[in-house]
Amino acid sequence: MIDFRYHIVSLISVFLALAVGIVLGAGPLRDYIADSLTGQVDQLRQEKDDLRASLDDAQARNEDSQAFIAAATEPLLAGILPEYSVALLTLPGANEDTVEAVSEALSQAGATIDGRLGVTGTFTSPGERSFRSGIAGNITAYMSPEPAADASVESVLGSAIGQALTGYDPYDPAEFSPEATSMYELLLSSELVAEETAPSAPVDAIVLVAPAEPGGEEVLTASLALTRSLAQVPGGFTLLGPDTADGDLVRVVRGDNEAADSVTTVDSPGQQTALIITPRALAVDLSGTVASYGFADGVDAVLPADPGLEPPVLPEAEERPEATDTSDTADPADTADPATADADADAA
Template identity: 40%
Template sequence: MIDFRYHLVSLISVFLALAIGIILGAGPLQGALGDQLTDQVGTLRAERNALRDELNQAEATATEQRRFIDAAGDQLVAGALTDKRVAVVDVDGAGDGVTGPLVEQLEAAGATIVAQEALTESWTAADEATMRDTVAGGLREGLADGLEEGTIGDETGTSAVLGAALTLALTDADPVDPALRSTEAADLQQQLERFGLVDVEMAPEAPADAILLVSGGETGAQGESPDDVDPAEWGVGSLVGLAGMAGDITGATVVAGPTTADGDLVSEVRADDDVVSVVSTVSGTEQLTGRVVVPLAVAAQLGGTVDQYGFEEGATVLPAKPEEQDAQSDDASADGQETTGDEQ
């Protein structure tokens, strides 16, 4: 049994320690602790003020850069797409808030927008895969006959077949009058609308020279892939198939979307070696800098240059000027001739 004296000793020890702490705090240590705390507060205040000044300067610089780009944007793109016809397709519900500014940049570059459409959820929904397979099955033979041999075969996936149908609906010209759409293009457009795969904001008026596929960046959030549906045939996978086929057929297809995130359309296109070889991408379209690049990327594709534009690692910030592209093409041709000569 613990004696009361032990409790008394413990209480005395506690009060003694408290008294010593008070004496030291009010005496010898008071000045040192106070000086240290004052110095630390002063240092923190100076750092805070410096950071605030840096932030204000950065914001001011960013504002001035936006003003410059806004003022110079029209001059940068002016004439890049003169006499060129472009079809714009919203692939994942990006909406007019995203597509509208891009259309403005295309028009500022001199392009004529000849069609503006949006894919419906039926194009990407996993539970609509059977319907898409049926539609693609009915279109496959006719599309294969109308395209270069080998473009579409028995093993071609549904997303690629539907991509070919949409591409031809937007770009196929009348063989007699190239300024008009072909009968086949009109028929394919009607079928895509009838099966609820596309919504039309601006019906195709003439065959497009290039296609701009616009993403809002949400295509990666598709949930888990159903076991009975190929990942390449629903969600973002089906859009990659569309982009690849459009690039194969037109030679001038650009995918534009916001700053990249895992699983979004721009990232998935860039990750596919076959698609990225025929399709250009532009990221950062939520910023004016990205939107200005879009018409330049389309113009570069029409000139035969495929590239990936943005500020991510490995991407190109800005397309080369037409004369620089020509010089690069000449250099590549010269290198090819030299290599051929060496091999001979």
């Protein structure tokens, strides 16, 4: 009985509230509610119009900035890398559009792209480390200087890649040394490196393009060792990649004291500005200065200064040693005086 009365009271309350609402909505509160709703709609419409205007303004400013950057690219790159040869190297996951754009920018700066190669997943995969160890043990026989006894497998192979791309014949500096050729062939046959276009001669510099997305810890460790080793090879070296997440290679390099002091880095690869910064950063590195460039926190500068490089000069060729002709060395018995030989025979 109590439950029934409770339900009756509840229903009466609901209908009473509904009736009061109808009366108020149709009566004294009608105009207030209508005006309030109209005001809110007008406010939302104005906010939408303001946001649209702000977006249009931002897009216009961005288009103006891009137009300026495009116009400034040629004068900012002209003559930066006069007659330098550059090998373009990529890590797994590098953005192909970035690689193409950087290649074009380096060419605009006066460089020749001589070799486009990709470091494969075999180099960075944790599961392939024992295989890499075997290759590293074989390739050290061709390396000069030889790696330190405590160098990691990836450090050894990174140095080998650098030497394979830059090692020249001391008797003909325009050609690869036999050791460099042997290392290059071993790296290709072991599929640690994939060849898109082969280098035709020892290069003056290397640009490494990092992955577009952060990598795992073991992959980063291998990539860091490769990067540090390439930076130690004679010639110029620059690493290009994002610096937006903790797993980005550029951020890892910049956070490593030893690597930061030896590796020139450029961030923001997806922006047009990076295509101006990268060739200039490589030029500064070739001049002997290591620095970080771009828009990430803590970089040394946004835009590198022009170091005013002159075209590279080949090292002076060493004189090739003359081969010894053993056929000219006569047997003493053959050169003995016949008369003396007869006299010796008679005496006997």
